[in-house]
Amino acid sequence: MSDNETPILATLNDPEAIHLIVLTGMSGGGKTVALRALEDLEFYCVDNLPTALLPQLVQAVLQDPGSARRRIAVGTDVRNRGDDFRHLPQVISDLAEAGVQVHLIFLDCRDEVLIKRYSETRRRHPLAVRGTSLADAIATERRLLRPLMAIAEKVIDSSELNVHQLRRLVATGYAQAIEGLTLMFQSFAFRRGLPLDADFVFDARCLPNPHWHPRLRPLSGKDAPVRDFLDAEPLVAEYFADTARWLDAWLPRFEQDDRSYVTISVGCTGGRHRSVYLVEKLAAHYRAQREGVLTFHRELE
Incomplete structure (x- = not known):
């Protein structure tokens, strides 16, 4: 020194x-x-x-x-x-x-x-x-x-x-x-198999798919044009609200059970658009309330 x-x-x-x-x-x-x-x-x-x-x-x-x-x-x-x-x-x-x-x-x-x-x-x-x-x-x-x-x-x-x-x-x-429960939100593609470490799996394949729009296909759910496309879809907003409401109701039960880590996985067909968008949106929702929120995009990293 x-x-x-x-x-x-x-x-x-x-x-x-x-x-x-x-x-x-x-x-x-x-x-x-x-x-x-x-x-x-x-x-x-x-x-x-x-x-x-x-x-x-x-x-x-x-x-x-x-x-x-x-x-x-x-x-x-x-x-x-x-x-x-x-x-x-x-x-x-x-x-x-x-x-x-x-x-x-x-x-x-x-x-x-x-x-x-x-x-x-x-x-x-x-x-x-x-x-x-x-x-x-x-x-x-x-x-x-x-x-x-x-x-x-x-x-x-x-x-x-x-x-x-x-x-x-x-x-x-x-x-x-970090005090409290650590949350990992991860996106994935169903065609590549379910993540083995998921505690909860949500299926987003029922939502409108940006993949079918040539301008959006090369992008991911992190990009503004894809976010704008999905933001404009009422079905996507309803899906997010229902998912967040369910997690809001049940995650406190896991904290009471002394769990320190929970993995929430969201999947779509290719793992690039809808699932990525929802993972980022869910993570932002919970980061506004707590610490210890992580994200992982299996098909992007």
Whole structure:
């Protein structure tokens, strides 16, 4: 730690109100997915932040009088400067000593799975410079990250997890900063099968389908033209109102039963238009009432 960082730690006020999750791990292990899950849980998320700026970030959140969020998630990996990993344990220790609730999470993955993921996505590994094979880059990264893995509060192996399973694992593991029930709204295509982890499934195939309009077909339920089309359909408004009314009546029963996580799935034929639209609309409806609302679009991600 440099001397100029000490005054920053000394000026922290109400540090116990801060939950800071530091996400690191193997490139391709799912850090971006984990950050997205935490962002859905109302964490203030920053990716690839230099270690030296962590105390400043905590202080900025604490000193912002208009901010109600006291949960921060920061991603750091081998894209950071080389000395970042050497200083990170000390920075975490200093923040914890100041009273910040710091959690270091390491996302791991088997080498053969990482190689397959990079091959499928055609992305370049951050350490795969000219003349370095992908396998060698992964081995170098694993060596550089070994000290952080050793001190991590939790190591998550994403080798056998799909995107949704990883998001759910992160959300359920760190929703303790959220009071009440965490809701996952997910869209899917019936033609690709039902999601196995759904607690409730709603079928939107009876609604008008934007797919049959050539102008709307390439878009998704997140796009304004599709939203406008569905907003104008009375049957869609009735379907949403009935679904929200049913969930409003029954979700409190699950909270009383000490459930911490419920997955609500909405399906349509292709999983791109009606189900996506309804998931986004339902999520917005419940985010206005509570914290801990996540979304996942199986056919879009």
